[in-house]
Amino acid sequence: MLDPTELLSRKLLLVTGKGGIGKTLLTACLGQCAAAAGKRVLLVEYVACDQLAPLFGATLIGHSERSVAPNIDCLNLDPTENFREYMTKYLGQRVLYDTIFSHKVVQSFIKTVPGLAELMLLGRLYYHCELAPEPRYDLVILDGFASGHFLSLMTTPAAVLHTALGGPLIRETERVSAFLADRDKCGIVYVTIPEALVISETIDFLPRLAAQSPTAIAGVVLNRTPPPLSTLSLPGPAADYLARIAESAAAATAMLTEGLAAMTPHDSSPMPIWTLPEVGFIPEPLPADFAAKIFTAQGQDKAERAKQ
Amino acid sequence: MNTGAPNFADSNGQKKTDSTEALIKNTRILVLLGAGGVGKTTTSIVTALMGANQGRRVALLSIDPAKRLAAALGIPLSNQLQPIAIPESMHISGSIDAAMLDQKAVFDAMVRRHAPSMSTAESILAHPVYQAASTNLAGPLEYMALAKLQELAEDPRYDLVVLDTPPDTQALDFLARPNVLAGFMENKVMTWLIRPFLLAGRFGLTKLFSLSEKLMGGIAKVTGVNALQSFGEFLLLMQEVISGFHSSGEHIVKLLHSPDTSFLLVTAPTEAATRSATGILTELKNIGYSLNAILFNKCLPSAVRTNALASDDQNMAIDPAIAMLKRRAEGEERVTAKLLQACSSSGLNPLILQLADEDQPIGSLTAMWHLAERLGQQ
Numbered sequence: 001m002l003d004p005t006e007l008l009s010r011k012l013l014l015v016t017g018k019g020g021i022g023k024t025l026l027t028a029c030l031g032q033c034a035a036a037a038g039k040r041v042l043l044v045e046y047v048a049c050d051q052l053a054p055l056f057g058a059t060l061i062g063h064s065e066r067s068v069a070p071n072i073d074c075l076n077l078d079p080t081e082n083f084r085e086y087m088t089k090y091l092g093q094r095v096l097y098d099t100i101f102s103h104k105v106v107q108s109f110i111k112t113v114p115g116l117a118e119l120m121l122l123g124r125l126y127y128h129c130e131l132a133p134e135p136r137y138d139l140v141i142l143d144g145f146a147s148g149h150f151l152s153l154m155t156t157p158a159a160v161l162h163t164a165l166g167g168p169l170i171r172e173t174e175r176v177s178a179f180l181a182d183r184d185k186c187g188i189v190y191v192t193i194p195e196a197l198v199i200s201e202t203i204d205f206l207p208r209l210a211a212q213s214p215t216a217i218a219g220v221v222l223n224r225t226p227p228p229l230s231t232l233s234l235p236g237p238a239a240d241y242l243a244r245i246a247e248s249a250a251a252a253t254a255m256l257t258e259g260l261a262a263m264t265p266h267d268s269s270p271m272p273i274w275t276l277p278e279v280g281f282i283p284e285p286l287p288a289d290f291a292a293k294i295f296t297a298q299g300q301d302k303a304e305r306a307k308q
Numbered sequence: 309m310n311t312g313a314p315n316f317a318d319s320n321g322q323k324k325t326d327s328t329e330a331l332i333k334n335t336r337i338l339v340l341l342g343a344g345g346v347g348k349t350t351t352s353i354v355t356a357l358m359g360a361n362q363g364r365r366v367a368l369l370s371i372d373p374a375k376r377l378a379a380a381l382g383i384p385l386s387n388q389l390q391p392i393a394i395p396e397s398m399h400i401s402g403s404i405d406a407a408m409l410d411q412k413a414v415f416d417a418m419v420r421r422h423a424p425s426m427s428t429a430e431s432i433l434a435h436p437v438y439q440a441a442s443t444n445l446a447g448p449l450e451y452m453a454l455a456k457l458q459e460l461a462e463d464p465r466y467d468l469v470v471l472d473t474p475p476d477t478q479a480l481d482f483l484a485r486p487n488v489l490a491g492f493m494e495n496k497v498m499t500w501l502i503r504p505f506l507l508a509g510r511f512g513l514t515k516l517f518s519l520s521e522k523l524m525g526g527i528a529k530v531t532g533v534n535a536l537q538s539f540g541e542f543l544l545l546m547q548e549v550i551s552g553f554h555s556s557g558e559h560i561v562k563l564l565h566s567p568d569t570s571f572l573l574v575t576a577p578t579e580a581a582t583r584s585a586t587g588i589l590t591e592l593k594n595i596g597y598s599l600n601a602i603l604f605n606k607c608l609p610s611a612v613r614t615n616a617l618a619s620d621d622q623n624m625a626i627d628p629a630i631a632m633l634k635r636r637a638e639g640e641e642r643v644t645a646k647l648l649q650a651c652s653s654s655g656l657n658p659l660i661l662q663l664a665d666e667d668q669p670i671g672s673l674t675a676m677w678h679l680a681e682r683l684g685q686q
Contacts (some may be wrong), residue, residue: 020345024580049587051580146344159439190571226629233627237611238619244666280632281639284579 003061003274004033004295008216010187012179013141016216017191018198022223024190025282027143028055029291035049035071036292039138040126043068046077052143057285069288073137075125079117080256086120089127093168116157119173126176129185151234154180154188165213180214187218192256194225194249203259206271211265219272222256225249226278245278330682331360331601331659335562335570338470341592342574343584350676351574353381353406357673357680359468360394361401367466368392368406371453371474378408378533379554379570381673386410387417387456392477405466409453458560487619555673573658575647577607577640586650595653601659602651603683604644606616609664661686 015027028041034041034176042065045052053076054060056068063078087097118207128140145151157177161170180186188209192202202220208215226245233239256273264270276294283290332338340353356368367389383390389405420429433439435548453471462468563569571592575585587598608616616633624631651658663682678682 018345020343020576020581033631047586049581054583155439163409227632230627233630234623236614236615237609238630238633239627241609241612242633242667278632280634280636282579283639 004030005037007189008034008037008039008139011139012186013185013218014144014146014150014154014186014190015142015191016147016200016209017221019146019220021038021191021193021198022192022221022276023146024051025054026101026189026221026276027141028052028286029276029294030141030189031292032069032139032283032286032288033295034067034139034141038071040071040073040135041139041141042073042075043141043143044077044125044128045143046079046145050076051076052076054284055282055286061284074166077121079120082120082124084118088125115156116217118153119169119176120159121153121177122157122180123172126179130179138252147201147209151205151209151212154209156265159212166251170243177214183216186211186215188215189218189221191221191223193223194252196248196252196255199252199256199259202256203263206260207263213221217271219274220260222253222273222275225253225275226279271281326659328355328358328601328661329362331570331572332468333362334568335600336468336568337457337570338468338567338570339564339571339590340470340472340544340574341395341571342473343581345589346574346581347578348574349472350575350679351572351605352470353450353673354676354683355572356404356406356468356470357394357398357400357677358684359470359646360400360404361398361680361684363401364468365402366404366468366470367460367463367464368404368470368472369409369453369456370406378540380406381406383408385489386413389460391468392673395673398674401403407456407608409456454560454575458563461563556586564597571597572601572603573599574603574605576605579639579643582643582647585647589647589654589656593656599656599658601661603663605663606665607662608633608637608640609666610662613640 013030015023024045027045031041031043043052050059050061053059053068053074056072056221058066058068058074061068061074061076063076064080065073065075068074084097086096120235122264123139125142128137130136159175159230160173161177170270174217190202191211192198206217206220226242228248229243229246234244253275257270260270260273279294287293309406332355338359340348340352340355352368352370356366358445359366381392382390383406385410387407389407392404393403394404414431420433453473457469457471460466476595505632558562573585573588575581585602592599607613612633616630616637619630619634624634661683
């Protein structure tokens with residue numbers, strides 16, 4: 001089960017994992033939980049087509065924060081717009097921007113300088129967490145890139161700092177880096193599913209992420225966990241199917257637990273694994289209590305077992 | 309020119325899209341499209357196997373595949389085509405040469421090949437920002453894949469080329485305008501913008517002049533010029549590579565429009581994947597390419613679907629998991645119908661294929677051959 005209380009006490013959560021396994025859904029669900037707990041939350045994505053907004057029944061959010069549900073705002077960052085805001089708002093270089101960076105040719109430069117868009121994205125998240133005028137969001141959640149790209153996002157600030165430069169960009173990057181490294185404020189949530197190939201990629205990837213990312217991994221979410229087997233269901237293809245997926249998921253889950261234990265230093269406890277149930281089909285928009293239901297689904301199982 | 313590939317025009321009247329076998333038989337270039345996580349790379353390998361089974365000599369270009377997938381095929385991530393060892397037990401008469409393009413490997417190789425000196429190459433490769441960023445310079449890689457595609461299409465050693473595209477192809481811009489590397493080559497912008505950095509490195513900032521002085525001074529003010537100097541070198545090198553490619557853009561457009569080029573859209577029966585797929589097919593239609601087939605991947609197996617849909621309330625009260633399967637079956641039917649509707653309202657009539665989630669390979673060529681057999685029946 002996922003008791004999100006501890007997780008949601010942070011200011012910034014970064015959600016990542018392989019493509020197509022539920023990053024966007026988890027981002028939306030964490031948002032619902034935080035909002036239900038009375039927090040004001042901002043969900044951020046960075047994609048060509050909005051994927052978060054439709055989960056809340058909204059279309060085309062674009063590059064400005066927009067409310068999609070009570071206490072929940074969504075934002076789909078555009079790299080060029082983000083650069084403009086970064087320059088004018090955060091670095092206080094409006095004149096510089098207006099005279100130089102608004103130039104068309106410079107716009108294409110922004111998209112092509114390696115690492116620049118990544119740096120601006122992190123800067124923007126930091127701004128919303130720590131710098132924006134009050135009242136700020138209580139929690140910002142990034143529906144992050146898929147694993148490999150996410151790793152390079154997280155290594156960008158250190159890379160920039162290693163260039164031994166000065167100037168506002170570096171001072172800003174130093175602040176962002178320090179913020180990202182604060183375990184109480186920031187955490188990565190890694191999403192995976194109980195399928196052998198995906199789990200083996202997870203076990204390969206997590207140690208690299210842990211070693212290279214300034215932000216700590218808060219935990220692993222095992223999404224799409226099949227329901228426990230029922231002895232009562234009628235025999236037939238559906239029951240057989242449920243038995244097969246339960247079996248292969250159990251094997252994959254064991255592999256994950258073992259893998260995480262192996263990467264844990266002797267003096268500390270392994271990274272938490274939170275399981276979320278297979279819901280069958282993800283409806284759009286999500287019902288308002290969707291997250292509450294899936295977050296407690298298996299918690300109830302556990303509670304009942306504990307009672308016996 | 310006898311390429312060995314069946315010519316579309318004399319394919320004894322068989323419609324190109326009657327079956328997967330026929331589609332592949334009448335295709336010389338197969339382009340796979342789809343959002344991340346739908347199984348596009350796996351499908352590219354499966355279709356390559358089907359081609360090889362027809363006796364074809366297949367070249368498979370895959371962009372950024374999972375390392376484990378490359379390992380399963382027994383080939384390293386590299387931009388060089390390498391033969392895949394197909395087990396004899398499969399009785400496949402053709403062959404597959406595959407290149408698994410790894411972004412970083414591709415860029416590293418390009419820097420080495422085009423740098424004016426070894427020391428320049430090494431300084432770019434060692435640059436921390438280059439190292440952090442070289443895994444996600446997605447744009448240029450797509451164009452390189454197209455350049456490679458052209459090379460392979462003209463290579464008499466191959467008669468079927470399968471191109472797997474990167475996951476984030478929502479814009480499909482690189483297919484629409486392969487002669488313009490988006491935002492990169494516009495009016496030689498990069499040369500104009502970057503050269504001053506190189507000069508600045510050599511002569512100092514004071515030697516810069518006119519607008520570019522103001523511009524560069526501005527950029528230097530926030531970034532420091534030195535950081536950008538090696539990017540400058542890198543981008544100039546990129547430009548050299550790309551400008552060679554620039555001239556052949558029109559040729560590639562022609563290639564992509566040719567009747568023996570086919571587009572296969574891979575999707576999954578979820579709301580999110582359907583939204584991406586709808587975007588892709590609309591865009592494809594706008595650019596003027598045809599969509600020849602859609603593969604609905606990771607579906608509930610059909611017997612399970614039928615069984616779940618037939619479950620009554622009592623059934624589901626006994627086992628809530630059956631209710632979950634029923635919801636999934638209903639949802640899958642709804643979004644599948646939605647995408648098919650989008651096809652017909654765009655005037656597209658693609659071949660419809662389906663694979664169940666249980667058919668997903670566990671990372672071996674044998675498992676993929678099983679998938680190929682499944683597709684071959686459709």
